[in-house]
Amino acid sequence: xxxxxxxxxxxxxxxxxTRRPAGAPAPLLAPLRDPRYGQIAAQALLISFGVLALGFNxxxxxxxxxxxxxxxxxYLGRWAQGRAFDPLSPLITAGSLTxxxxxxxxxxxxxxxxxxxxxxxxxxxxxxHIFNPAALSLFIxxxxxxxxxxSPGQWGALGLAAIAIAGxxxxxxxxxxxxxxxxxxxxxxxxxxxxxxxYFGDPMSIPIHQLQSGAILVFAFFMISDPxxxxxxxxxxxxxxxxxxxxxxxxxxxxxxNIGPVWALIFAAPLVGVLRIVAQPRPKET
Amino acid sequence: MIRSMLAALxxxxxxxPAAPAAAFCGFFVAKADTKLFNDASKVVMVRxxxxxxxxxxxxxxxxxxxxxxxxxxxxxxxxKQINVGRSADVEHLDAxxxxxxxxxxxxxxxxxxxxxxxxxxxRAKSTAPISDGVARRQRSLGVKIEAQYTVGEYDILILSAxxxxxxxxxxxxxxxxxxxxxxxxxxSYIAQGMKFFVAKVNLKEKSKVGGEFLRPLQIAFESKKxxxxxxxxxxxxxGKQDLILxxxxxxxxxxxxxxxxxxxxxxxxxxxxxxxxxxxxxKAMFARASEKAxxxxxxxxxxxxxxxxxxxxxxxxxxxxLRRLGVYWVPKGGRARRGVNVFVTRLHVRYDAKTxxxxxxxxxxxxxxxxxxxxxxRHPFTGDISCxxxxxxxxxxxxxxxxxxxxxxxxxxxxxGEIRAxxxxxxxxxxxxxxxxxxxxxxx
Numbered sequence: 152x153x154x155x156x157x158x159x160x161x162x163x164x165x166x167x168x169t170r171r172p173a174g175a176p177a178p179l180l181a182p183l184r185d186p187r188y189g190q191i192a193a194q195a196l197l198i199s200f201g202v203l204a205l206g207f208n209x210x211x212x213x214x215x216x217x218x219x220x221x222x223x224x225x226y227l228g229r230w231a232q233g234r235a236f237d238p239l240s241p242l243i244t245a246g247s248l249t250x251x252x253x254x255x256x257x258x259x260x261x262x263x264x265x266x267x268x269x270x271x272x273x274x275x276x277x278x279x280h281i282f283n284p285a286a287l288s289l290f291i292x293x294x295x296x297x298x299x300x301x302s303p304g305q306w307g308a309l310g311l312a313a314i315a316i317a318g319x320x321x322x323x324x325x326x327x328x329x330x331x332x333x334x335x336x337x338x339x340x341x342x343x344x345x346x347x348x349x350y351f352g353d354p355m356s357i358p359i360h361q362l363q364s365g366a367i368l369v370f371a372f373f374m375i376s377d378p379x380x381x382x383x384x385x386x387x388x389x390x391x392x393x394x395x396x397x398x399x400x401x402x403x404x405x406x407x408x409n410i411g412p413v414w415a416l417i418f419a420a421p422l423v424g425v426l427r428i429v430a431q432p433r434p435k436e437t
Numbered sequence: 438m439i440r441s442m443l444a445a446l447x448x449x450x451x452x453x454p455a456a457p458a459a460a461f462c463g464f465f466v467a468k469a470d471t472k473l474f475n476d477a478s479k480v481v482m483v484r485x486x487x488x489x490x491x492x493x494x495x496x497x498x499x500x501x502x503x504x505x506x507x508x509x510x511x512x513x514x515x516x517k518q519i520n521v522g523r524s525a526d527v528e529h530l531d532a533x534x535x536x537x538x539x540x541x542x543x544x545x546x547x548x549x550x551x552x553x554x555x556x557x558x559x560r561a562k563s564t565a566p567i568s569d570g571v572a573r574r575q576r577s578l579g580v581k582i583e584a585q586y587t588v589g590e591y592d593i594l595i596l597s598a599x600x601x602x603x604x605x606x607x608x609x610x611x612x613x614x615x616x617x618x619x620x621x622x623x624x625s626y627i628a629q630g631m632k633f634f635v636a637k638v639n640l641k642e643k644s645k646v647g648g649e650f651l652r653p654l655q656i657a658f659e660s661k662k663x664x665x666x667x668x669x670x671x672x673x674x675x676g677k678q679d680l681i682l683x684x685x686x687x688x689x690x691x692x693x694x695x696x697x698x699x700x701x702x703x704x705x706x707x708x709x710x711x712x713x714x715x716x717x718x719x720k721a722m723f724a725r726a727s728e729k730a731x732x733x734x735x736x737x738x739x740x741x742x743x744x745x746x747x748x749x750x751x752x753x754x755x756x757x758x759l760r761r762l763g764v765y766w767v768p769k770g771g772r773a774r775r776g777v778n779v780f781v782t783r784l785h786v787r788y789d790a791k792t793x794x795x796x797x798x799x800x801x802x803x804x805x806x807x808x809x810x811x812x813x814x815r816h817p818f819t820g821d822i823s824c825x826x827x828x829x830x831x832x833x834x835x836x837x838x839x840x841x842x843x844x845x846x847x848x849x850x851x852x853x854g855e856i857r858a859x860x861x862x863x864x865x866x867x868x869x870x871x872x873x874x875x876x877x878x879x880x881x
Contacts, residue, residue: 206699206700208804253803254803255804297688298689299803300804304692304698305698307697307731352624352625352628353621357794361695361795405661406661406663409694409798
């Protein structure tokens with residue numbers, strides 16, 4: 152998820168890069184300080200935990216296929232842009248996909264990775280991609296292929312703790328600045344869940360149960376926090392997170408989809424693209 | 438006294454006669470304080486796009502006049518959307534999908550290998566529903582009788598309500614005692630725009646139909662909501678209940694969206710003596726699996742292409758049986774073949790209000806990988822094994838028995854000492870302790 156980070160590396164990384172003499176070949180791998188390593192590690196841990204401890208219906212080949220698709224798309228996209236290949240961002244996208252996406256023929260995982268990362272290079276506005284890459288595949292593929300679906304309910308209480316720890320860890324270690332989006336989204340989602348229960352006169356055990364959804368936490372920590380597809384200002388990000396929570400909650404409770412926030416993130420993306428152009432005129436690389 | 442419905446499941450019923458009472462989606466209402474006995478209810482859901490056909494079976498064994506049930510439904514049902522099905526079809530589906538124990542016979546280690554396979558299939562006890570009921574007059578309680586039908590032996594009312602107070606008063610005045618805990622749940626369903634399907638037994642029609650039990654009720658409707666209402670079933674405070682949900686789809690396995698769906702432990706070697714007590718084993722194993730998941734998981738017990746099975750606990754259903762259950766897209770007559778566009782999933786839920794506060798929200802996946810709850814027993818070779826390979830076989834056998842005992846203890850929580858003692862009884866001449874004479878292999 153956070154594929155966004157890729158195009159806008161953390162300041163330290165940017166510094167390193169700018170120090171490189173012009174014309175020198177870029178190293179294949181970013182320096183270890185890059186926060187994306189932390190994210191990749193967090194995702195890898197979560198995936199292993201899901202498979203080993205929770206019995207996820209997921210073969211290791213599926214994760215490899217998603218990664219292969221994402222890497223190929225990144226390679227081609229960067230080549231077309233005349234930029235150096237950087238495997239970290241597509242790996243994060245593939246990790247996000249592997250956490251939520253499920254498909255029966257294995258090639259659908261490769262397609263998911265290809266489409267997700269490909270969209271970064273093909274669907275752009277103001278010099279930036281507008282859709283969260285992983286979210287786009289999670290949105291499109293289940294609608295298109297009978298063999299593709301999402302498994303949002305597969306975490307359980309242990310899994311939730313794992314996601315929370317890994318998520319917080321990777322956000323804090325990497326991009327603390329983006330924790331505002333995550334927290335705003337979670338707060339809004341919680342308020343909506345409790346509000347709905349109060350309105351229906353349901354016991355509080357229902358919203359509490361609903362908040363223990365692994366998919367919501369994965370979304371909050373790994374997807375909506377992506378800096379490339381969220382507004383540039385804190386106020387804008389909080390507004391965006393609350394809007395995504397509201398729309399997603401409505402989509403989910405009216406049974407339009409089982410993964411409302413992902414759909415909402417996609418629907419809100421063009422707006423964010425426009426906002427970025429309007430609110431942030433400073434030129435961005437990419 | 439209200440009886441909840443969501444279903445007890447069959448596996449437990451069959452395997453575990455002491456399983457908690459259960460019922461369908463909704464609650465099961467009985468007039469007066471008749472002591473009801475209904476343990477095994479099962480639900481079959483056919484889902485194709487937004488189309489749903491639900492078949493509800495229960496083992497209600499009380500007086501038919503005391504039977505009643507209330508089920509929330511997303512839409513008002515027309516007469517032709519309601520049907521009375523055959524219990525036998527559900528029983529067959531139950532048997533076809535039941536967790537199974539299989540056995541193998543060890544080949545003569547001193548001869549070329551031959552494997553024999555036999556499959557005793559656990560069978561569900563037959564289901565038995567019941568009831569009674571007469572529709573009552575409409576009241577100014579905000580309760581509207583949207584429709585009223587007699588279908589088979591059932592009198593059915595489709596109610597809509599504005600306030601839970603009104604609905605509950607209406608139910609009370611019409612002879613249903615609803616527990617206080619049901620009221621907020623009814624209110625929640627009303628606020629969500631759900632309608633209520635209320636069924637009682639028409640005694641006159643029942644006598645025409647004859648038979649000891651009530652037949653399953655079926656409803657067909659179109660709604661985005663692919664869910665199974667279980668909340669009313671938790672209102673009576675009877676603790677954990679079991680539900681077995683069978684789903685039939687075109688594309689693949691069904692799983693829950695708002696709860697974790699786990700596979701039941703399967704393909705495990707267990708000691709031979711378990712054959713005699715498979716029901717007790719399965720019940721203990723399920724209880725332990727459910728506990729290990731914090732009581733919060735839904736278990737997949739079977740997921741298979743409807744065209745075949747291996748080993749078969751029962752034959753796959755015929756096309757006519759499938760059509761009667763609501764699989765409208767298969768042709769009439771004949772039998773499905775392997776690769777057919779019907780995929781069955783058997784889900785087993787043990788729930789109460791604490792562990793399953795919300796109704797089950799379901800989704801159809803594209804997963805067509807076959808899975809079954811299967812437990813393997815192996816008969817040792819009992820002939821003459823006085824050859825070198827025979828000695829090796831004997832050693833392997835002792836190791837295997839040790840493994841089986843440990844696995845059984847882990848799966849069920851049974852005492853390993855007792856397990857070993859039981860195994861020793863059926864060990865037929867093998868020294869289970871594995872104490873070989875010290876000189877046996879000195880010169881090997």
